Amino acid sequence: MDLKAKTIGVLMGGLSGEREISLISGENCVRALQSRGYRVVRIDALHDVAQRLRDNNVEIAFLALHGRYGEDGTIQGLLEVMGIPYTGSGVLASALGMNKISAKKIARSSGVPTPDFCEIDPEEPAGEIAARIGATLGSPVMLKPVNEGSSLGVVKCKDRAELPSLVERLRSEFGPIFAERFVAGTEITVGVLYRDGQLIALPVLELVPKREFYDYEAKYTGGMTDFILPARLDPIAYEQSQRLAIAAFRAIGCRGYGRVDLMVDAAGTPWFVEVNTLPGMTELSDLPAQAAAAGLSYEDLVETILHTALT
Numbered sequence: 069m070d071l072k073a074k075t076i077g078v079l080m081g082g083l084s085g086e087r088e089i090s091l092i093s094g095e096n097c098v099r100a101l102q103s104r105g106y107r108v109v110r111i112d113a114l115h116d117v118a119q120r121l122r123d124n125n126v127e128i129a130f131l132a133l134h135g136r137y138g139e140d141g142t143i144q145g146l147l148e149v150m151g152i153p154y155t156g157s158g159v160l161a162s163a164l165g166m167n168k169i170s171a172k173k174i175a176r177s178s179g180v181p182t183p184d185f186c187e188i189d190p191e192e193p194a195g196e197i198a199a200r201i202g203a204t205l206g207s208p209v210m211l212k213p214v215n216e217g218s219s220l221g222v223v224k225c226k227d228r229a230e231l232p233s234l235v236e237r238l239r240s241e242f243g244p245i246f247a248e249r250f251v252a253g254t255e256i257t258v259g260v261l262y263r264d265g266q267l268i269a270l271p272v273l274e275l276v277p278k279r280e281f282y283d284y285e286a287k288y289t290g291g292m293t294d295f296i297l298p299a300r301l302d303p304i305a306y307e308q309s310q311r312l313a314i315a316a317f318r319a320i321g322c323r324g325y326g327r328v329d330l331m332v333d334a335a336g337t338p339w340f341v342e343v344n345t346l347p348g349m350t351e352l353s354d355l356p357a358q359a360a361a362a363g364l365s366y367e368d369l370v371e372t373i374l375h376t377a378l379t
């Protein structure tokens with residue numbers, strides 16, 4: 069198929085809390101596609117997105133959305149119904165990737181190690197939950213919303229006495245939450261990309277936040293995190309991380325491209341934390357940096373992603 073003869077809609081903005089980041093990702097992708105000679109229209113993916121897609125005669129959707137209604141399978145479902153091919157993962161993998169517990173269960177059942185966790189029933193008294201978490205996961209422990217991103221609502225709890233009140237607070241603010249064993253060690257993220265007929269793991273990026281962990285502040289304040297590429301892992305742990313990233317990506321059924329976050333413990337064992345099915349594409353984002361380290365320019369990366377719509 070000659071993609072240059074098609075109208076490509078770059079879907080950006082949208083309805084999620086990550087709207088602003090998505091608008092930047094989208095604008096960059098538009099410019100990259102135009103520079104390679106594609107016919108592109110910008111589509112803000114608001115409630116009337118179906119109308120906008122029709123009005124602009126969009127034939128291929130390039131997804132530069134993040135978070136809810138973009139990364140969670142809903143827009144993918146709409147595009148399936150409309151018969152418009154789109155970049156990246158399909159409905160099921162997108163929905164699974166958005167739900168951290170589902171993603172962990174699938175990873176684990178496919179032999180991809182992921183830190184132990186406790187599901188938290190919305191009705192269970194916080195005191196009982198705290199006792200259960202303490203007994204099974206030890207301390208410190210991470211508490212996380214099941215369905216958020218950008219480290220929103222992610223808390224490291226070092227003091228068991230604070231667990232009940234933290235559970236109560238997060239539950240009322242974010243709905244479903246869970247607890248996860250804390251992995252002390254190196255935080256890394258691995259880009260995965262389908263290119264030239266195969267799935268490849270890009271060079272591993274290490275994140276060294278100047279805070280307790282890679283929280284919202286560390287993510288979005290310049291200078292609060294050091295980025296080290298390639299990551300300072302021994303060659304065995306490095307390769308193992310790339311292998312696990314691809315294994316998790318495949319197990320969850322992702323397509324095209326994505327970014328897998330892992331923690332590598334002191335013994336050099338990588339643990340799967342989460343998959344991002346529509347990772348950021350701003351000039352400061354991780355995936356473009358990882359692609360650059362593999363010799364792919366931003367435009368090369370965007371063009372490669374575009375082709376994932378046809379796989």
Ligand SMILES: Nc1ncnc2c1ncn2[C@@H]1O[C@H](COP(=O)(O)OP(=O)(O)O)[C@@H](O)[C@H]1O
Pocket residue numbers: 183210212216217218219220222248249250251252255281282283329331341342
């Ligand atoms: N099990 C863990 N052990 C240690 N740190 C963790 C663990 N899980 C998450 N973190 C820290 O919390 C951050 C956010 O957690 P993550 O699950 O990636 O949520 P988000 O989807 O918001 O990025 C990670 O980038 C990492 O710094």
Ligand SMILES: [Mg+2]
Pocket residue numbers: 219329342
């Ligand atoms: Mg993350």
